[in-house]
Amino acid sequence: MKKRLVQLLFLSAFALLSVNCKSEYEKIRGSGDTDKMFAKAFEYYEQQEYLRAQTLLELIIPAYRGKPELEKVYFTYADTYYKLGKYIMANYYFKNFASTFPHSAQREDADFMAAYSNYQMSPGFRLEQTYTIKAIDELQLFVNTYPNSPRLQECNKLIDQMRLKLEKKNYEEGILYFNLRQYQAATTTLENLLKDFPETSNAEQVRYHIAKANYLLAENSIFEKQEERYKSTIAYTKDYLEKFKGNDNYNEVKSFYNNSVKKLKSITNGRYQDQSAGAGR
Numbered sequence: 001m002k003k004r005l006v007q008l009l010f011l012s013a014f015a016l017l018s019v020n021c022k023s024e025y026e027k028i029r030g031s032g033d034t035d036k037m038f039a040k041a042f043e044y045y046e047q048q049e050y051l052r053a054q055t056l057l058e059l060i061i062p063a064y065r066g067k068p069e070l071e072k073v074y075f076t077y078a079d080t081y082y083k084l085g086k087y088i089m090a091n092y093y094f095k096n097f098a099s100t101f102p103h104s105a106q107r108e109d110a111d112f113m114a115a116y117s118n119y120q121m122s123p124g125f126r127l128e129q130t131y132t133i134k135a136i137d138e139l140q141l142f143v144n145t146y147p148n149s150p151r152l153q154e155c156n157k158l159i160d161q162m163r164l165k166l167e168k169k170n171y172e173e174g175i176l177y178f179n180l181r182q183y184q185a186a187t188t189t190l191e192n193l194l195k196d197f198p199e200t201s202n203a204e205q206v207r208y209h210i211a212k213a214n215y216l217l218a219e220n221s222i223f224e225k226q227e228e229r230y231k232s233t234i235a236y237t238k239d240y241l242e243k244f245k246g247n248d249n250y251n252e253v254k255s256f257y258n259n260s261v262k263k264l265k266s267i268t269n270g271r272y273q274d275q276s277a278g279a280g281r
Contacts, residue, residue: 054080091117125169183217215256
């Protein structure tokens, strides 16, 4: 009985302590005293209690409209969303800050954080890349708007990182189409990769798969489509042979070229003559 009484007293004391701790925040939140809420909001922010800080800042924003303190209140309010990992809302409020306070000393910070919020939402390369593209666009806009920013190097690094992600996604999609024997889709995807990422370090493999995809497509086509497709194969294989002489895949691609020339001559009863016969010699 005595033991149970001690437990009840302990639980009652703990409950009372919890109520008292909670009551300070609740009391300030319901007080209507904007000065107290202002001070406590930034105190919570410094203590990394971002949700409480956000709630109080949201309550006092209307009261500070037209006052110089609003700039600090609004920027911090936007940042609480970022700190809480709510990047869509952070992007929205940082953009809103930049448009509301176009001459603010913190506008550059707000523009960067808006873009960086999208970067934080950029997923792995296998997933849909909407936020990656948005982040690239906004970071590039930041670079153009603030060419002397100390963040310039960081922005360029982030842009390069995300472009590599998009490139990898396109490459993997092209190879997937190739492995599924969807050779036209593979060619289209890989050609778009070369257009979008002309500086790719994977150009040899991309052009190799384009040449092979077209050769296999021609080989497996009905007779009526073979002439056109062997001509395409000859063009793609010549392009590869001119750019990657001596590469490990060179002899295989040359066999695609030679076989395509032979097949095309057979189809056209010997009428076809390749103007650059002997390509790759």
